[in-house]
Amino acid sequence: MGDTRSSTNGRRPGATLRAATVSRQFDGVHALEEVDFELARHEVVGLIGPNGAGKTTLVNVLTGFDFPTSGRVELDDEDITAWPAHRRARRGLSRTFQQGHLFPGLTVQENVEVTALGVGTGAVEARRRADELLSLLGLADQAFRPASLLPHGDARKLGVARALAMRPAFMLMDEPAAGLHEGEVAEFADVVRHVRDEQEAGVVLIDHNIGLILDVCDRIHVLDEGRTLAEGTPAEIRANEAVSVAYLGRRRGAGGSAT
Numbered sequence: 001m002g003d004t005r006s007s008t009n010g011r012r013p014g015a016t017l018r019a020a021t022v023s024r025q026f027d028g029v030h031a032l033e034e035v036d037f038e039l040a041r042h043e044v045v046g047l048i049g050p051n052g053a054g055k056t057t058l059v060n061v062l063t064g065f066d067f068p069t070s071g072r073v074e075l076d077d078e079d080i081t082a083w084p085a086h087r088r089a090r091r092g093l094s095r096t097f098q099q100g101h102l103f104p105g106l107t108v109q110e111n112v113e114v115t116a117l118g119v120g121t122g123a124v125e126a127r128r129r130a131d132e133l134l135s136l137l138g139l140a141d142q143a144f145r146p147a148s149l150l151p152h153g154d155a156r157k158l159g160v161a162r163a164l165a166m167r168p169a170f171m172l173m174d175e176p177a178a179g180l181h182e183g184e185v186a187e188f189a190d191v192v193r194h195v196r197d198e199q200e201a202g203v204v205l206i207d208h209n210i211g212l213i214l215d216v217c218d219r220i221h222v223l224d225e226g227r228t229l230a231e232g233t234p235a236e237i238r239a240n241e242a243v244s245v246a247y248l249g250r251r252r253g254a255g256g257s258a259t
């Protein structure tokens, strides 16, 4: 494997996050079965599938909050399968959670600031970064409120701001737009593009809003009962019969009479 360090204008090389033949069982439940998944920097990959499909488990396994029963997780071809989450975070893996994981007693600004400090950012820069991210997420006017008082949608956005405070190379977002209003979803799509284009991160986006997924993703990976059902561009996924049946619950051209 060649070292491409010199070609990346000072950045860490290029960066692929990969799950290779990953399985995860919980007692009798096959949450993931031999899943191959790959994410490059500068792309947004949608991860979709019905509830219980294994989406959160895959994000957990990629970020070190859980570990596969078999298979490997690789970062730039390095085997990181056994690495704990904090070690992966230092190498640029950042995530949001389906719920919680904010510091409720701290202000909105402090929530972002302490996360930046936690990855070694200096105090002045951490404050500057926090203010920049709160503006990006439309939370600037909430900066001095305790996080516990945020409405649901704003709490989601704060989770995203905190994940971005780590200056991630890869950002894995578990239903970050759930509960956002329609207008907020459109703004959120711009945030995702910003993360890809300006922060130059690779993004995994889990969401049940298929419109958002088709709009913002470069590629889409469909899980169903722990297995990969389909992978492709938004156009390919939209045209995929198996996806229509399993995920959208209808046959194409069946006039809504799902079986």
Ligand SMILES: Nc1ncnc2c1ncn2[C@@H]1O[C@H](COP(=O)(O)OP(=O)(O)O)[C@@H](O)[C@H]1O
Pocket (backbone or CB within 6 Å): 026, 029, 030, 031, 049, 050, 051, 052, 053, 054, 055, 056, 057, 058
């Ligand atoms: N910690 C756990 N213990 C036992 N079963 C789990 C655990 N986490 C997930 N599962 C099971 O694994 C399957 C996949 O769950 P999950 O990854 O949360 O799906 P999704 O995020 O797609 O809704 C489900 O059947 C779920 O009940």
Ligand SMILES: [Mg+2]
Pocket (backbone or CB within 6 Å): 055, 056, 057, 098, 174
């Ligand atoms: Mg989930």
